[in-house]
Amino acid sequence: MKTLIIYISIHHGNTEKIAKEIAEVLDAKLLKPWEVNEDNLSEYDLIGFGSGVYFGKHHKSLLSLIDRLPEAENRKTFIFSTSGMRNGIAQRPHGSSDFNQLLKEKLLQKDFDLIGEFSCRGFDTYGPFKFIGGISKGRPNKEDLGKARKFAQELLVKLPAGYGI
Ligand SMILES: Cc1cc2nc3c(=O)[nH]c(=O)nc-3n(C[C@H](O)[C@H](O)[C@H](O)COP(=O)(O)O)c2cc1C
Numbered sequence: 036m037k038t039l040i041i042y043i044s045i046h047h048g049n050t051e052k053i054a055k056e057i058a059e060v061l062d063a064k065l066l067k068p069w070e071v072n073e074d075n076l077s078e079y080d081l082i083g084f085g086s087g088v089y090f091g092k093h094h095k096s097l098l099s100l101i102d103r104l105p106e107a108e109n110r111k112t113f114i115f116s117t118s119g120m121r122n123g124i125a126q127r128p129h130g131s132s133d134f135n136q137l138l139k140e141k142l143l144q145k146d147f148d149l150i151g152e153f154s155c156r157g158f159d160t161y162g163p164f165k166f167i168g169g170i171s172k173g174r175p176n177k178e179d180l181g182k183a184r185k186f187a188q189e190l191l192v193k194l195p196a197g198y199g200i
Pocket of ligand 1: 043044045046047048049050051086087088089090091092117118119120121156157158159160161
């Protein structure tokens with residue numbers, strides 16, 4: 036099975052830690068959105084998308100990449116994010132408390148088959164938080180990385196036997 040993870044991690048490299056942990060379990064190739072050739076994605080059986088959360092959603096380069104992708108014809112996908120605040124607690128401008136919502140909608144519109152999502156906290160010094168030394172210090176921590184690893188192992192279990200062979 037060939038797996039690709041497309042991620043961007045601009046603030047403190049928080050999401051990169053998660054991306055690498057998941058990639059190790061899935062033996063996945065890691066690419067940034069601008070390194071992706073939209074026409075070559077059909078060679079992958081499973082594609083993951085992840086970034087930090089910036090103003091309530093994934094990074095715009097990831098979202099705009101998905102807009103440019105051809106129809107996914109039910110290709111399996113998973114998503115992940117890290118955020119300063121816990122996901123799901125506050126109403127966001129686009130009407131959902133789920134930071135992953137917009138990315139999920141875009142992937143479903145492109146006919147991806149979403150088989151899992153992972154979120155955890157990430158060290159955040161954006162805006163006023165820098166004056167208090169940041170929030171979610173030390174995150175993702177060892178426990179978060181362990182959860183990311185477990186998430187990836189569970190993805191493998193969800194795939195049909197012989198998938199992508
Ligand atoms: C410009 C900017 C906007 C952010 N907006 C949010 C937000 O809306 N909600 C939140 O919980 N965290 C927010 N954060 C914090 C990041 O989501 C968090 O630090 C994340 O782990 C960054 O991941 P990265 O290091 O992979 O870029 C923001 C950070 C930056 C730099």
